[in-house]
Amino acid sequence: MSGSIAPRVEQVRERIAAAASDAGRDPGEVTLVAVAKTFGADAVVEAAEAGVSDIGESRVQELTDKAAVVGDRVRWHFVGHLQTNKVKAVVGVAGLIHSLDRLPLAERISARAQASGLSQRVLVQVNVAGEDSKHGVAPEEAPALAEQAAALPGLEVAGLMTIPPAATDPRVHFAALRELRDRLTKVLPGATELSMGMSADFEVAVAEGATLVRVGEAIFGPR
Numbered sequence: 001m002s003g004s005i006a007p008r009v010e011q012v013r014e015r016i017a018a019a020a021s022d023a024g025r026d027p028g029e030v031t032l033v034a035v036a037k038t039f040g041a042d043a044v045v046e047a048a049e050a051g052v053s054d055i056g057e058s059r060v061q062e063l064t065d066k067a068a069v070v071g072d073r074v075r076w077h078f079v080g081h082l083q084t085n086k087v088k089a090v091v092g093v094a095g096l097i098h099s100l101d102r103l104p105l106a107e108r109i110s111a112r113a114q115a116s117g118l119s120q121r122v123l124v125q126v127n128v129a130g131e132d133s134k135h136g137v138a139p140e141e142a143p144a145l146a147e148q149a150a151a152l153p154g155l156e157v158a159g160l161m162t163i164p165p166a167a168t169d170p171r172v173h174f175a176a177l178r179e180l181r182d183r184l185t186k187v188l189p190g191a192t193e194l195s196m197g198m199s200a201d202f203e204v205a206v207a208e209g210a211t212l213v214r215v216g217e218a219i220f221g222p223r
């Protein structure tokens with residue numbers, strides 16, 4: 001395991017660069033978020049040494065444990081479902097929370113950020129295909145949630161995130177999220193980020209405009 005992360009990071013970077021240039025995009029517009037869930041702080045350090053600047057976690061305990069060890073040599077992203085009672089542990093540790101999906105959660109994040117004297121960046125998670133099993137707000141409800149959240153103090157809505165349904169062509173869903181973002185930026189000009197694409201489909205996501213790709217297994221190996 002040790003020593004295998006750097007070459008994988010290099011390969012993923014090359015694939016992002018190729019997908020971006022095929023799409024006529026600057027690869028510098030795409031941030032690689034290496035999702036380290038189930039892997040330890042040692043793996044995060046190895047990724048950081050390979051040049052990874054952004055680490056994603058989907059469980060609060062893992063985020064706080066690894067952030068306590070690795071510190072701010074990387075930027076931390078929270079990409080998993082966030083329970084309201086866990087907000088306190090995440091605000092200020094994660095520079096970007098990808099999973100805002102309901103107004104009470106926005107209100108709790110806002111209150112916590114204000115109490116800490118900081119501004120918390122968030123993405124609105126969109127359930128693009130309306131799957132019962134997935135978190136995220138329906139596409140037609142996303143603009144209202146984004147605007148209501150953006151009006152709260154201490155909260156900065158930076159864009160949208162999605163996890164497309166498994167076993168379907170993700171392209172149509174990525175394109176739909178991009179169109180939703182394009183409409184949203186007319187009212188929230190700062191909401192430009194598009195968090196989409198994982199190990200199986202990050203090149204398609206880059207082609208469709210992703211600014212953040214969340215890549216786990218292709219970097220850290222199988223879970």
Ligand SMILES: *Cc1c(COP(=O)(O)O)cnc(C)c1O
Pocket residue numbers: 035037058079080163198199200214215216217218
């Ligand atoms: C685990 C996870 C990823 C990374 O998935 P891989 O298939 O390992 O690349 C991305 N986003 C979220 C929300 C995740 O939970």
